[in-house]
Amino acid sequence: MRDLLITRPAVRDLKPDEIAFYRENGWVKIEALIPPEVAAEMLRIATEIVRTPDISEEGRRAPQLDDWGSKVVDSGYWRDYHFIARDDRREPFHSLAFGPEIGRNSQRLIGRGGAVRFNTDFIAVKVPGPSDSPANRPTAPHQDFVNVPFDRVGNHNYWIALNQVTAEQGALRFYSGSHRLGPLGLHDDDHEPVLASYQALMAAEGVELSDPVTLNPGDATVHSSTTIHCAPSNTTDVWRVGYVLAYMPADSRYTGAPYYNVAGTGLKMGDTFDHANFPIIYPQ
């Protein structure tokens, strides 16, 4: 029996104190979410794919709206490859992204008992180089919520370390408690001044920037889309390789805002995301 091929990667159940930490702070570190040997296999596959960018020139850093996926893009903050699970169906990414184990965890994180819907998956690599290079700029402080077209909170990202992630490699940092402030503005040229204007409110609400969250292969963080997060450039000569999975409450409705993952789906404002791009993963 020991020789049976295990096709589904083990994603462990989150502990009650991890769920409680997430609720309190808007993010949580999960040690050994997946076994290190599964992370090592994912790293091997990911490294091969992202070795060289398909798109690195300035004008294409943000691809056309419907153009994410199947291309390695130097998108500014990181080198990006979308949909290795959803479109390529590569294992073990696919079983990890669409399995009931991660779905059950997401349902508990959302905390409302409803179904969980997949949003997106991508590999995010900070490639060593100057801090203004197109795959290694600092990830500016931002909330994901203002960039997604979902009408309600609950969407969240797992950031899974495929290799060792030290502070110097561009580990994420989180503004603990910022998820309670509400949406703080679009991530645009004026974003940092906008954020700065919330400083007094943040202090009054007890919002604090976390230490860099260092991760071993297979460790992860989960952050709410309303939690401000950021990461510095990678100043080492070792890649920072993360795999990001994003989920939302299945009853979320489309606000109608442009979004790469909605382009071409025919979804209309007010629709639930009933489309093959957004399968319900739990309960199935």
Ligand SMILES: O=C(O)CCC(=O)C(=O)O
């Ligand atoms: O990988 C990074 O530096 C940032 C990732 C991020 O912003 C996210 O997962 O929402």
Ligand SMILES: [Fe+2]
């Ligand atoms: Fe983000």
